[in-house]
Amino acid sequence: MKEEKQKGEILKILEENARTSDKEIARMVGLEEDEVKGIISELESGGVIRKYKAVINPEKAGIDAVQALIDVRVSPERNTGYDSVADRISRFPEVKSVRLVSGEYDLLIVVEGNTMKEVAYFVAEKIAPLEQVRNTVTHFLLKTYKENGEIYEEEEKGERLAVTL
């Protein structure tokens, strides 16, 4: 029980800042550094921690990539349902995420490319013609306000006094 809590606490710390050192984590959760190392490698090998990434604001980084959300209506197949077509779409490196959703469309995918044209052609040439795909709708992303819980343009914060008793 206690161990589960510590694991959860370590995950929270890493989720907030993956570069927190083992030593600092050990202090915050009240464990030895070696124990923290052990727990983290367990979490890594067990697939709980998939990988460590930086959250980049592409605009500030000067990356001009274009992203689009694509609604895809597909015909499910006998035995595999949506899985085989979803798997097929997932394998394209241009496709950043694939999700099965409820509503008018079945799959919601995110496609990334260098230009709008490139993305549009990719959809037209690789996604739309798939046998199971009935139709698609492409929404180009214009601006990201919040992603993965991070607000991109930080709000203004009032200035705290340096000294209050």
Place this chain on the structure above:
Amino acid sequence: MREIRGSGIREFFDIAQRMEDAISLGVGEPDFVTPWNIREACIFSLEKGYTSYTSNWGLLELRESLSDRIYKESCVYYEPEGEILITTGVSEAFDLALRAIVNPGDEVILHEPSYVSYKPCTTFAGGTPVCVDTGVEDEFKLKAEKLEEKITARTKAVILSYPSNPTGATLGRKDLEEIADVVNEHDLLVISDEIYGKLTYEGEHTCFSSLNGMKEQTILLNGFSKAYAMTGWRIGYAAGNKEIIEAMMKIHQYIMLCTPITAQMAAVEALRSDDEMERMVSEYNRRRRLMVEGLREIGLSCFEPKGAFYTFPSVENTGLTSEEFAKRLLLEEKVVVIPGSVFGACGEGFVRCSYAVSQYEIKEALERMGRFLDNYLR
């Protein structure tokens, strides 16, 4: 007025306030902005036109929520009508409480090191403050026997303030029960400032009025500033027996009329969900451990604080007074800490370091302090 010590080291504070790229561990308020749901509820109330006075007692809805909340957490019931008063911060509630109960010449016992307002407010109310020193050997707890030594025929009340600003000390149920016994025996009143109660990291916070027989004798003070990151809203409350709350209400009615309605509307929302508060509390706890261990590592002996958001390390081994330490640290390494002596004579030899700052700032401050200490400890 002349006898009241204006903060003696104001000059130092002025330098600290102005210094650029200083890291301040001198802060006494959360670094979080008030959670969005609370701000949003306040904005909505303004849009709807809630801009009037409220009842002198405060919004009934807020008093009812508070009554439920206190009962749920501490099993002590306060009637929303007559036993709870909404005030403009705990500061106002504290002043009202003293003015309501203190007769000229009455003695009020308080434990030091403690928050800087207690002593002057007691004097303003015509009382005589009587200090009990607490020390690191007792983990800065107010010991019942030490309290008893200070009781005279003139003693009217005891001010209890745990979790403590500046030490971060907490009292367990047993400690509190021993104090309650003394209070009972001498028929005293207790003003219990529990503003940091939610920020208790080990064990549970015990509300003093929940102890057997203590409800009638306790004026419970609490508010939203620390737990909900709402310092600038100025909203708190007092709960106690009808007679005292009624007396406090009379003063409040004439000097304040009511607490701003916008803050009251926000407070109603604050009580609806504790998710954001709990998130902040767990983050404070991580920082607490980071800072305590860090201070010990750079060579300061530091008692383990279990509440509030302060650490209170000893700087005696540097051979500097706490004021000198703070001044030099500021000038040499640009880190602001508060000399313990500000909080009472027995705070000498200690400094207050707040961990209501980011993990990054804690690490940077510790690094600078480590460098500073190398020069004094070698």
